[in-house]
Amino acid sequence: MSLPDATGCHAIVLAAGAGSRFGGGKLLAPFRGRPLIYWSVAAALSSRVTSVTAVLGARADDVAAALAPFADRRLSLVRCRHWEEGLSASLTYGLRTLPLDTRAVAIFLGDMPDLDPGLADRVLTEVVGGAPAAYPECRGLPGHPVALSSELFPLIESLKGDQGARAVLAGQSGVIRVPTDDPGSIADIDTRHDLKRLGP
Template structure:
């Protein structure tokens, strides 16, 4: 089996879910808390560790995470989560061990990311790309992955600036991984999304 050493996954789950009305990541998606869908996909990847970044709803999420028995699962709390998405990224990347070679970043409200994409992204990073992203014919997609050389740029982010700004700055050096799966663009934003019959939401 190919090694997991140095390969990591982050699941960002620190936000308050205000548009949703709160408690988004513990709301039921297909019979279980929403965050578990992203977490299971991350755990299916060939990674050494999966770190879930919590914040606004940390106690509630901890209760959910305690149901998962996998020694690779770690938690970190972004205590400055209210500053925006960048706070989650900073906390997650800062928690990685010094020998981390690359990390793939999942969003906790994206439950339908296909398994296998994370490994392709991390393979591209291991092959020398500073970052790798999913490229969808319908627009921006997730997840994304970064080599360790890009970590300082991620921990320097502020406010609502997410990983996409670092991807954009790297330009053509970013390795694209093509996917036409609708799940690479679908996120749960409102309660109605939990019951949607299709994941092809308008942009």
């Protein structure tokens, strides 16, 4: 499903964490010939969103260098000084960088390299159509990217620590689950074993 009107639709890629369970440097780890973070950003840029914002934190200079090959003017990099406070800090910081006329945003995680690029457009289409949020569901499990209406942004601001958008969605009615057969929507990389398992 192609997003019919991408006006006011944006994407955020959360790429601020240190990857402690991985042993550090997770987003810079080689994966299919590129740094791991490259693939999430590529998926976001493959959607019809107006802009893609990558929120950096740990080893920000190195992650920025890893994204230098992208020549797409829609991509911007921002640095969250409080990234060590958890996922919620980088998520809320990213939302604050969006234009005032934002209607919806798709949230990508930097450690999910196998996402179907079309999923962002599908979940955003649901939000543009009136849903407060939408997310992919594969094998009965919730996945990414999660799309949020700007109406939920104030609630996101209340999150703390490693809470993500899903903590807010649990209390919302009308959230749309978008069925998908794409295992990449639920496959993130936490450890080096995960990296080998998802590799070529």
